[in-house]
Amino acid sequence: MNDAKNPTPDPTDPDNSAWEEAMSRDFDARVRDLHEAPLDFDSVKGKARTIRRNRRAAVAGGVLGVAAVITPIAVVVGGNADTNSDKPDFANPSPTAAETSDPTITTPADVAPDYVVQGEWHQADGDEIELPRKDYSAAVLWDGQLVATYFGGEVFSVADVIDEDGEVVDSFDTTAPVVVNDSGTTIAWVGTDGQVMTRWADDQVSLGEVDLDASGEGIAYSAAAVTGGPSCYEAEDGCMVYVDSGDGQPQVFDSHGVNDNPVPDAVDFGDASDTGLVTYRDEINDTGSCGGLIDLGRTDATPVWEGCEIEAGPIAPDGQHVIGLPAYYDGLGLSEITVRDARTGAETGRFAPEGGFVGSWAWSTDGRVILDAYDGANWHLFALSTDGALEEIAEQVKGPDFDSPFTMVQH
Template identity: 25%
Template sequence: MTTFSRTAALAAALAVTAGLAATIPSSSADGTAAGGAATRTVLDVRGLDQGAPPAVAWSERRSGRTVIHGTDGGRTPAPNRLAELAPMGSGHVIQTFGRGGTRTRWIDADGSPGRREWRTGHGLGVSARGSAVGFSGRAGRVWTIDEEGDRVLSFRPVPITGKGRAVAVVGESCKEDGTSNGCTVYVNGPRRAFYTSSHGIVDRVPHLRIVTTGRKRWLGGITSLSDFGSCSALLRSWQVRWRTCDNQLSDISPDNRHVLGTPAYADGFGPTALDVLATADGETVHSFTSARNGRSATYFDEVWEDADHVLVVTYQDGKWAVVRLGVDGSMEYAVAPRRGSMDTWAPFQLQTR
């Protein structure tokens, strides 16, 4: 699956500076305080311990060159204007941005491109196990690439104008045969969310105006938008489980127990607070918060690394880093900090899941 807001546009805004990391109050084993309230950790990422490298694919731009680090230790050269990446077969599906808009293609492990590229909307939809990646182009056309790497399947287009934005793929094999029931791709248009399936079914997504995340039977998205914020809902098997006007819903954990909640109102350079919510009822399990004095980090590219940890690209005090956040409130570096400007493209990019 994919998050709704990626690092596609980093505009100059309020600078963030440093502070001391603090957890309020002390956490118990299940991430809640003794009184049952959700625990909080100030998202100050200075001086953290160095942990293991990311257990998902990630890209790094250094000295004018971009390389994708695979989970197997491989290094794949990639274009500098990399906007999205998802492992697929022996290589990666990537999206790049430029004057001509967003382009999607598959590249092999050595960086060589596949046979085709597409002009698409920004966004990749990825199945739960990563076996299929979907994307959408002009006039709502939709495609998937599967584990064969460069095998591409076309779907009936969704009824939108302009370019669609793929968000999620449900089903691990989009080719219908004796061993597969096919897949469904969720796509956002300018005003509505739709789905198209390998069965040839195209329709509106129920209850949601915009889909922001999806994994197996779970689907989350925005139900209403205004100048003052947004409201969202989480669905299971297309039935509303709960609603919130406190968060927009981002990545769902691999065990389906938690979903990330970003701020309901997006403004400025980037978000400074992140909630871990229970998929069962929407209760907050743990919150990573901004410091009242502003001395905390801004984050981007939030993605689950495993069932207990989230990776985020952070910016604080003139440095970019990849930080590992635990559901229990722990924090450590997955990629050490590097100096950089908030006015330039982030040097790190995490894979879409």
């Protein structure tokens, strides 16, 4: 409460030592979290974005402490905050989509994918639903509902289950964003008590437990993917949850408990599909990462393809394509993102924003990669087809390079 006796500190006052001390404590605590809990790139990126969202108001008032943290990183990606562009000055070098290098907003509302922008859920049918919060950092579509995750404090997150009218019908704690199976019928997460949870329309069940207090691991456990279902009670439904761990020893859980890791050399999972495909990394070092894609349906269980040139990411709902990420990246986002044929690893589409970067990405139900990208002044939301065609599917939003207004909705 602001009164004459206890005035509210002005965050824009450079002499406000109390405010500077509070910001310093907050930053130091979060740095300790990162040291004490080794995370993969997605986890660090998600935590960093949450910190950035929570500091939005302070940045608007001129936060010197945040600028000191962000500026050295921004130099790496080459963003120019003074640039003012009505259209993205982005290049799309894919020869199959050269004509789309200057994308326009042409996607019809009846086929547009779901996405969230500044706390508003834009649904595939064209409806725009106001959400109870504006700081959701990740979301999935589950049984016609949006399951959106936000950072709930110093360590864990909270997932809200939101119906089609924007009402929160349930909430639960989780170590990381929730994952959903290909058909959208089953979700999975690692609870803050270490339980590996699954849930479908009629019930929920734990498939096992991890030790969140294990030395050297901290909160690094997270659900990477869930396959099968919808029910995770019966073995015949084939429900499996792929769990990543900070110690480089991922695990797989089913209705009988822990299974052997189907990719023994993997240090973490990228994704898994109902068709038996699994993307993974088997090496992470100072120069990048190596990994590939394996088909569990093969009798010899050898990789379909692997290497150190790209990182195999999320698998398309139809199992035909995979998002390809750079094997090494730094800064606030990616310099490029590609689409790969799941069976060969061959590139079929590419987007490389000139003078900017890609911030987040996800597959949509219509089989396109949805991504947000920054051009130096504005954030854009694009849909990248598997053949490289690019469309801008939302109005651009002006803002800083460290705080995208868009939240991807994973399918």
